Amino acid sequence: MKNVRRFSRVSLPATPWKNGGGTTQEIASWPPGAGLDGFGWRASIATIAASGPFSVFAGVDRSIMLLEGDGVRLFTHDGRVEHRLDVPHRPFAFSGDDAIDCTLLGGASNDFNVMTRHGHxxxxxxxxxxxxxxxxxxxxxxxxxxxxxxxxxxxxxxxxxxxxxxxxxxxxxxxxxxxxxxxxxxxxxx
Incomplete structure (x- = not known):
């Protein structure tokens, strides 16, 4: 099948977050090799190991889904977003423009993430x-x-x-x- 690639979670390289709160394993992004400022879309698996702020991605629509672990509470300080991501395999969509904070509900959690450039x-x-x-x-x-x-x-x-x-x-x-x-x-x- 043309342009179809296989992957395995165990073989995806993990990149530490700048804030030290976790790691990301990129599955794919478009265009290939695009950085965090230039992707049209991106799919990844993240390990959230500490409470703290999510990175803001202006102009990006985000979806997150708990894979394993106790989950996190996602919220904005102005009260517009308040969500417990604590049930595996239930997608939650939010805007990358929002300054989202997260609190661990127990130990580290793994989640599946998809980000798409809004309007594209x-x-x-x-x-x-x-x-x-x-x-x-x-x-x-x-x-x-x-x-x-x-x-x-x-x-x-x-x-x-x-x-x-x-x-x-x-x-x-x-x-x-x-x-x-x-x-x-x-x-x-x-």
Whole structure:
């Protein structure tokens, strides 16, 4: 499949945050090699190890989903945002313009993140527990959250996934067990 790449959570390199509060494992960004100021979209997994502020990303729409751990409380000091990210696999969307602070609800947490440049890209994030047809999108990410999946002709074990860019791709996602779960992110022009 053209422009489709495999990844595994265990082999993604971890980059420490500037504030020392965690690490990020980038899955993919567009355009390839774009820095934090130049991406159109970006998907990553972060470990939040300490309470503290999130980085502000002006002009960016963000979605976050708890993968493992006790979770965090996300809030703004003016009260516009107040959310407990403490249930795994439930996406929460917010603006990167907001000065979000976070408080750990226990130990460190791992979360899945998608950021899209507002007005240019839009992400549609779905959590799937059953066989599904995933509509074609020019960009996207699939990650097996639990169990194994067959994604078209590709087998993906738990913690593995696929991402694609700049090539319209539709998927047939079929779980290979009863308790399997997959996150599917379609990234389309806004």
């Amino acid at each position: 890209w839009r992400a549609d994030m779905q959590v799937l527990d059953h066989a599904s047809a995933i509509e074609s999108a020019p960009h996207g990410v699939l990650l097996a959250l639990r169990g194994a999946w067959r994604l078209n002709d590709e087998a993906c074990a738990e913690g593995e996934g696929l991402h694609w860019a700049d090539a319209a791709q539709a998927w047939r996602a079929v779980p290979e067990g009863e308790d399997a779960r997959l996150v599917a992110v379609r990234i389309v022009s806004a």
